[in-house]
Amino acid sequence: AEVDWFHFSAIVPAISRNLVAVCDEALRFAEKKNIIISADLNYRKKLWQYGEQPAEVMPELINYCDVVMANIWSANTLLGIDVDENIHDKKSKDAYTDHAYNTSREIIRRFPQCKTVANTFRFDEGEGIHYYATLYHNAQQYISREFRNNKIQDKAGSGDCFMAGLIFGLKNEWDPKSTVDFAAAAALGKLQEPGDLTNNNIEAVKYIMENHE
Template sequence: MAKQKVLCFGELLLRISPNSVASSDKQPMQLFVGGAEANVATALAGWDVPVKYCTVLPDNFMSRHMVHYLELKGIFTSSVIYSGNRIGLYYLERGADLKGSMVYDRDHSSFSELKRGMIDWDKVLAGVSWFNFSAISPALNASVADVCLEALEAASKKNITISIDLNYRSRLWKYGKQPIEVMPQLVEYCDVIMGNIWSANTLLGIPVDEKIHDKKSKQAYLDHAKVTSEAIIKRFPKCKTVANTFRFDSEANNILYYTSLYTDGKQYNSNEFTCTGVADRSGSGDCFMAGLIYGLYNNNAPQDIVNYATAAAFGKLQEFGDATEQEVLTITKIDKHTVS
């Protein structure tokens, strides 16, 4: 009997990144296939979780090349819809912070023109036990936010597990709605929520200690993660699992990374990861989301889940491009070489 699939729903993007000065004489730019949900799908497929991807692309040769790329990664693409006229783009320097250096070019993309009724959710959700999306999609416009709600309504009726990454992109919330006016209605349907104490505040209105940085304490951040997790579960009772991530970049380019997972009234904290410099920040959070789904899908122990997801996210920082190519054994070895 075939295993039930994870469905990832979101916009498939092309990322354009400048090459280093040393190699720019040969080719000044590099092109990557990206998008938060596609990155999650790629990781899961590489870890032998059956996964399919739903997005909207124009019916042209470039879209077919992108879909072929997904298929080569082992992702089921029967739920890709062909409509509209353009593929969404974004521009990002390798190693740059997504929040500070990203430039979007997604207006009038095929995905951004989605409307309720365009997707046959009964068909798309057939054979699916898990639905994953992110806060990036409802940030595009009110129509796409409404399609997200439509998908959640359909998945909920089928008792499908629903997860969300509360990734906040201030550059996208430009259509007259604040995140807190949109996101709570969607999160009501979610069983698993990933984010951090700041995104929970911005997107859901969960209180945050504005002076938390002054405490300069890892324990203070972890204690706050527990308070945030409990507040989320109290406000959104369908949610049973909350993950919070912490990544700090120093002026010396040192990276400090750790996470927590809260479920069944208990918090599980990861090991602490450190390094100097990164190859590419893009996709690290998506890799954590994939690790979280991977562990929960396989019914792993909570401590094992948070350890694996954190190691995967940290390992992604040293890979170029948006999606990870790390294998399960590689990630397990990363986790064994951490500092607590």
């Protein structure tokens, strides 16, 4: 089957300079083949141990990307995009989503190949979680519905599930609001499952998206 989408995680170039070169080679090949490229800007501080700062490494790779998933803090650490250090003091969803809007616009300004940026927000609430996301596409930002759960099973893999939902919506040419709602619901579903992998299928995610209170 023909490959039409290449996705990579910032965890890979975090491991070694050799893997930065591997990523770069793969991205150059994908670009030549007109394959859509996406990246997850997940930051793992303990992995960056080979002497270069993330913001010295990641921009050269993000130059190839059509779609970027981030949050306002990882965009700061990995790409050098400004972040308001006092944003938490504002305790406001509007402040967070306005910041996501500015972060998304700056990513697209710096990396013209990029046309779509998602930002996720996940806040602990006791044993539970408060989750929502934004999607910037065609110069407009779309905000997902808010999801809350009183108790989570495992945080591992929720970002991967968000990204999978995002790619699924974009590939199927859903409208941006439905896409970001589906991606956020996929993440919430994973937060209620133990382990790294999800057992939720498309219908299960749609059910969460449409019925979660």
